[in-house]
């Protein structure tokens with residue numbers, strides 16, 4: 010579906026317009042093309058034993074639900090209220106102050122009141138009140154409660170798959186209500202009925218079968234890495250043989266599969282291998298744990314745990330000492346917020362110590378995984394690497410804080426420190442759009458599907474607008490980030506809103522500037538483009 014021109018798209022948004030009807034009366038929901046993903050296919054649900062596996066078409070009146078679907082959802086809410094204290098508290102304590110209302114990128118980009126975090130949560134809260142509170146049972150609609158019927162269920166599906174679980178709203182809530190956590194529970198409830206999207210359920214099934222979202226099989230992963238090494242040899246004259254499934258290696262390296270196949274992630278992947286080769290690091294790739302990301306997290310915590318366990322088991326099998334993780338977003342959310350609850354301290358691994366600098370990564374004491382940006386920043390701080398920054402002189406760089414590593418784990422300084430050490434031209438975007446307050450790319454939490462391009466362009470508008478500011482003011486032409494979803498989602502966003510700005514991972518910038526021992530005179534960057542001053 011063709012998109013309107015950018016100014017037409019955003020020109021229709023009026024954030025101050027009051028709706029003509031009360032929100033509870035705005036049913037049934039209108040399924041606008043470009044705003045909803047295709048429904049999950051039965052074969053993908055069946056593969057991971059999800060309930061009610063069947064094909065369903067979102068715009069069909071009949072969603073082929075089990076007869077007792079309402080009972081299943083209400084029982085599901087009851088179980089989660091008992092299990093998750095946060096969920097129970099978040100259902101009760103919102104005072105509807107509105108501080109979160111205009112903080113969501115989807116509200117800013119669509120003007121749809123149900124995309125205000127407060128109202129998104131209220132969609133589920135109203136059902137909670139009806140079945141679990143005395144006031145809701147007695148006063149019904151007048152007490153903010155409503156029956157769960159098919160129209161309400163469809164509305165839940167539509168709007169909880171228009172939330173990227175980015176948590177920006179939670180930063181502004183005086184009570185600390187995290188609407189992303191409410192979305193996570195709402196999606197779990199929908200999954201009890203087989204109500205997911207195919208863009209999420211497909212990668213989940215792939216990951217369960219092959220270890221990664223893209224369904225890459227071991228021999229393909231091996232030949233892909235080798236193919237990249239051929240390119241590295243052409244560029245640097247250095248032959249790299251990537252270690253794969255090497256038992257007894259000191260470090261297991263895990264990265265999202267997007268870095269193995271998609272442009273520009275592949276350049277980051279080349280960068281990882283160049284960095285580790287230069288250091289002589291004793292590490293290994295794994296063809297079993299071939300995915301750092303976790304689309305299971307967008308279905309249910311149980312599914313997230315099932316997919317995550319392969320990393321844990323592979324670290325055991327290969328007898329490594331600790332793990333380095335690549336540039337990924339939700340991979341880090343899972344590691345930092347859920348891993349220890351699922352598995353407890355990882356006793357069979359050792360507290361990470363850089364074999365190059367001797368730095369003890371105290372912050373990784375418990376879960377034994379170090380982010381590649383932490384690892385690289387430490388190398389730079391110790392003067393281990395040599396750089397020719399002028400190789401990146403054609404780039405004027407800004408940095409997009411990916412929601413999960415920034416808000417989820419506080420990784421704010423390291424990427425900037427690295428970029429400033431390998432590039433001569435760096436400019437941050439305005440303060441209220443970066444670091445903890447960063448705006449989402451508009452495509453996280455499984456929403457990077459092609460069929461919702463309009464929603465993605467609208468949701469990504471606040472981020473793109475901040476990029477446009479530094480593009481026009483400083484000539485920024487490269488948007489760096491440390492997330493594989495960003496590397497996939499930001500290029501079309503930039504092409505739409507800020508043409509002329511390209512997208513890169515941080516490690517690609519490092520590898521371009523890094524002077525490797527024994528390298529030939531470089532004339533090309535990792536994209537096989539001429540380096541500044543080497544143009545013919």
Ligand code: SF4
Nearest residue numbers: 103105106107109182
């Ligand atoms: S900021 Fe918090 S308390 Fe205020 S409306 Fe939003 S969720 Fe409710």
Ligand code: SF4
Nearest residue numbers: 113172173175176178
């Ligand atoms: S978590 Fe992000 S996408 Fe979801 S409601 Fe909050 S700001 Fe919007």
